Amino acid sequence: MQRADTQSFNQGLLEFIAASPTPFHATRNMAEQLVAAGFVRLNEADSWSLQQGKRYFVTRNDSSIIAFCYGSTPLEKTGIRMFGAHTDSPCLKLKPNAYSVNAGYVQLAVEVYGGALLNTWFDRDLSIAGRVTYKGDGDVPLSRLIDFQRPVACLPNLAIHLDREANRNKSVNPQKEMLPILMVAGAEEQDLHSLLKTELQRTDADAVVKAILGFELSLYDTHKPALIGFNEDFIASARLDNLLSCYVGLDAMLNASTEQSCLLVCNDHEEVGSASACGAKGPMLEHFLQRLIPDTQLRLRALDASMMISADNAHAIHPNYQQKHDAGHGPMLNGGPVIKVNSNQRYATTSETAALFKLLCGRAGVPVQSFVSRSDMECGSTIGPITSSEVGVKTLDVGVPTFAMHSTRELAGSDDAYGLSRVAKAYFEQVAAPGKFA
Structure with a gap:
């Protein structure tokens, strides 16, 4: 029992x-x-x-x-x-002006929250969730939680061929190397506020979102929690x-x-x-x-x-x-x-x-x-x-x-x-x- x-x-x-x-x-x-x-x-x-x-x-x-x-x-x-x-x-949180285009890719500027093990964030299927504050029909700001749920970003490692010391002496610069890739840049890409507005309206079709006023958003690994081990001795999450x-x-x-x-x-x-x-x-x-x-x-x-x-x-x-x-x-x-x-x-x-x-x-x-x-x-x-x-x-x-x-x-x-x-x-x-x- x-x-x-x-x-x-x-x-x-x-x-x-x-x-x-x-x-x-x-x-x-x-x-x-x-x-x-x-x-x-x-x-x-x-x-x-x-x-x-x-x-x-x-x-x-x-x-x-x-x-x-x-x-x-x-x-x-x-x-x-x-x-x-x-x-x-501990996690990666989006900065207010997170959206940027570099070398043909849309990337997100993030701030490290807490004492995260940075190396573990690479090569993960990442999504975005948190709280968004916006202007609706009235003058009082409104807030709503969002969760994209699906993988929308990734942080690829640099190949071993380009960093032969990676297995012996690897450190991570959070300002330069922790910039997740969101999409390939193109003529039709949208800014972050547009993406958030679309997601808010997808969550609630009746929501009136005139402008995004602020957000507290985090990246997270979409890999689901699981019981693992030969005898399912462990919880991984x-x-x-x-x-x-x-x-x-x-x-x-x-x-x-x-x-x-x-x-x-x-x-x-x-x-x-x-x-x-x-x-x-x-x-x-x-x-x-x-x-x-x-x-x-x-x-x-x-x-x-x-x-x-x-x-x-x-x-x-x-x-x-x-x-x-x-x-x-x-x-x-x-x-x-x-x-x-x-x-x-x-x-x-x-x-x-x-x-x-x-x-x-x-x-x-x-x-x-x-x-x-x-x-x-x-x-x-x-x-x-x-x-x-x-x-x-x-x-x-x-x-x-x-x-x-x-x-x-x-x-x-x-x-x-x-x-x-x-x-x-x-x-x-x-x-x-x-x-x-x-």
Whole structure:
């Protein structure tokens, strides 16, 4: 039965990632599932009156989302079970004046977003998706999500005959060498705004698009997510970091009980530091908590009884590069979720939050692992330390072990996401303040 459950979960995960080429699409897809499950959509411009026993969600910038189940137990006694992830992934984003003609080809100028593995973008079938803002019939700008879906661009490698050092000493200049080809130039080619206008009207035949005013568009690999390996041991996909964690949190939230209050927050802009109105370093979560519990004393009491699980993928030990890992902390794919530890607070895990997570893993029958970076290598970070310091909630950093993080096609174990989901569900169901688990 568990194998069938794992397969069903993974199918949903793969479909979610495939339908979410940008943070905007991921947020819209999560919102649609929440609405279908009976969650009430909140508008930040409205006055709120949240009621126990009901479920809500709110978005900001169309790219970050908070979902909340208001449990029947008092918030100041049992707190809020929080689960956090991020919607963005490293990618190539179009510059405002992206369209140019060079050597007979139409190319797109792009900006590298986050710490992308640039070499993995070459020789891929690329499409374009994101948000377009335009002028319609009125004077108020309108925005709509688009996704060309089909391969419309490519970034060909230079042949080995023209670069004999490519296999020994290859570096990539993002300004000069990361210019995807869109089409062969000719007398009838259109500018980018014309192409976007056509795509908007293809998506909605009734749309009136008088002028394109702006856009936030990304390139993405059209290669679909898949289960791979001789025994289908692995999930291969773009954006596993960190849509996998978003889906885990969403799945747990959709199945959360009505007794314990639970919260899911998926922020944009983690890959570039989280410093935005909708990022973890911004006030989105704090604003939500202030409106949920206006009284400062009650809110601080509730936060003291609360806990945050920050879920973001972890580095699995690579068999070809074992020297890149600490010998005692090398997580394995399909070895269970990973507790991430860093004494310099790049991760927010404490001995107490780690202990609580281990207890939950034990109850769910899920194995658990630990990750610590080599002492002579710099460590990455997550929304965990940011949320912990901004909101003042005890926090744990965990993640699913992954290969090729920030590649256009990452690799995770086919058992691990479902394992983390089972632990997240147990976490949401536990009606007791953190540190007081029965």
